[in-house]
Amino acid sequence: MELETKAIQAGYEPKNGDPRMIPIIQSTTFKYDTSEDMGKLFDLEASGYFYTRLQNPTNDMVAAKICAMEGGTAAMLTSSGQAATFFSVFNIAGQGDHIVSSSTIYGGSFNLFNVTMRRMGIDFTFVDPDCSDEELEAAFKPNTKAVFGETIANPALIVFDIERFAKAAHAHGVPLIVDNTFATPVNCRPIEWGADIVTHSTTKYMDGHDSTVGGCIVDGGKFDWMAHKDKFPGLTTPDESYHGITYAEKFGMGGAFITKCTAQLMRDLGSIQAPMNAFLLNLGLESLPVRMPRHCENAQKVAEFLEANDKVSWVNYPGLPSNKYYELAKKYMPNGTCGVISFGVKGGRKGAETFMKHLKVAMIATHVADAHTCVLHPASSTHRQMNDEELIAAGVAPDLIRLSVGIENVNDIIADVKQALDQVE
Ligand SMILES: *Cc1c(COP(=O)(O)O)cnc(C)c1O
Numbered sequence: 075m076e077l078e079t080k081a082i083q084a085g086y087e088p089k090n091g092d093p094r095m096i097p098i099i100q101s102t103t104f105k106y107d108t109s110e111d112m113g114k115l116f117d118l119e120a121s122g123y124f125y126t127r128l129q130n131p132t133n134d135m136v137a138a139k140i141c142a143m144e145g146g147t148a149a150m151l152t153s154s155g156q157a158a159t160f161f162s163v164f165n166i167a168g169q170g171d172h173i174v175s176s177s178t179i180y181g182g183s184f185n186l187f188n189v190t191m192r193r194m195g196i197d198f199t200f201v202d203p204d205c206s207d208e209e210l211e212a213a214f215k216p217n218t219k220a221v222f223g224e225t226i227a228n229p230a231l232i233v234f235d236i237e238r239f240a241k242a243a244h245a246h247g248v249p250l251i252v253d254n255t256f257a258t259p260v261n262c263r264p265i266e267w268g269a270d271i272v273t274h275s276t277t278k279y280m281d282g283h284d285s286t287v288g289g290c291i292v293d294g295g296k297f298d299w300m301a302h303k304d305k306f307p308g309l310t311t312p313d314e315s316y317h318g319i320t321y322a323e324k325f326g327m328g329g330a331f332i333t334k335c336t337a338q339l340m341r342d343l344g345s346i347q348a349p350m351n352a353f354l355l356n357l358g359l360e361s362l363p364v365r366m367p368r369h370c371e372n373a374q375k376v377a378e379f380l381e382a383n384d385k386v387s388w389v390n391y392p393g394l395p396s397n398k399y400y401e402l403a404k405k406y407m408p409n410g411t412c413g414v415i416s417f418g419v420k421g422g423r424k425g426a427e428t429f430m431k432h433l434k435v436a437m438i439a440t441h442v443a444d445a446h447t448c449v450l451h452p453a454s455s456t457h458r459q460m461n462d463e464e465l466i467a468a469g470v471a472p473d474l475i476r477l478s479v480g481i482e483n484v485n486d487i488i489a490d491v492k493q494a495l496d497q498v499e
Pocket residue numbers: 154155156157159180182183224228253255256274275276277278287288289
């Protein structure tokens with residue numbers, strides 16, 4: 075099946091007389107005829123459901139769809155993108171371990187790593203995704219357990235060289251985890267480029283309609299945990315909390331990671347997505363291959379308009395030939411990158427504030443990557459406690475506008491941006 079067909083049909087095959095649509099199994103628990111039947115589930119001897127804190131059939135059908143779209147072997151939904159990021163790392167790293175991460179990642183992921191997970195005893199080295207081979211090599215330590223990066227960084231829009239980082243990770247016997255939120259599997263499938271685990275904030279384009287917070291983890295099934303037995307004891311030695319099961323032996327390369335993540339982390343931390351939300355996410359997934367090209371086409375036109383406008387001091391969009399990442403974007407995302415653009419308005423912070431005040435179609439929101447065009451001026455909202463010097467040090471220019479181009483008619487979006495720019499002195 076091609077991607078468009080998977081987006082509609084993968085994950086759920088109705089039998090004769092079954093509902094055509096994925097059913098919402100709104101049930102916390104599941105009934106069994108005998109204790110023995112249920113016991114087999116607890117021992118992971120049989121697959122099935124017993125409690126929605128760990129697994130729910132609606133969620134699993136939707137996860138299976140995303141898994142098919144990414145070309146993976148197993149997947150699970152989580153309650154948020156943050157939970158997906160946390161689980162993807164915590165499933166293979168604990169106290170005393172170390173992770174190499176791209177420095178240009180989503181701010182929430184950076185805080186999770188640099189503050190919260192450090193407090194759990196996990197060490198992180200952040201590398202510039204454009205660093206030299208020597209710098210990348212020097213980032214690895216004997217206790218490194220994974221490499222982490224983002225296909226297109228939110229909000230920096232830096233394109234991550236997946237193949238290069240996959241090679242480096244594999245040379246050190248560790249997997250590459252890629253957050254593919256902004257590209258979506260429609261524009262890039264990191265597993266095809268060597269990534270081992272893919273994560274998503276499904277809150278963004280996958281849901282696509284501002285309706286549900288959610289996340290997903292997909293295993294590419296190509297990383298051989300047993301070949302690096304000492305590095306990943308959680309997968310390669312018996313789990314005493316699960317009757318001595320060794321995940322990598324029992325579930326193989328294709329299933330070990332997600333089974334362990336479900337059986338241990340979901341069991342203990344309970345970051346499950348509500349089945350109703352999984353249902354809504356599925357609606358978004360069905361139209362994702364239609365929506366993504368429209369986002370990219372609209373954003374390309376808006377970026378070109380901005381680049382030619384004399385009230386605009388700079389434009390950052392990987393689809394522009396003037397962009398530093400244009401070639402890399404062409405390699406990994408030949409059909410387009412995403413709908414998010416950042417640019418600077420002349421007149422600095424004041425010019426940007428004037429621009430924001432006059433927008434009518436673009437809505438002011440902290441959100442990005444969905445059907446509605448939305449816009450944010452970090453210096454006067456999310457980052458307003460910082461002065462200009464502090465903003466520049468944080469990599470957020472005082473004049474920076476982040477514009478997430480939706481799927482409205484592009485002429486309306488451009489006309490709105492134009493009239494607001496006209497107000498800037
Ligand atoms: C939003 C986002 C996240 C976090 O996802 P939530 O669903 O908000 O928890 C992670 N990674 C990227 C790239 C994001 O844009």
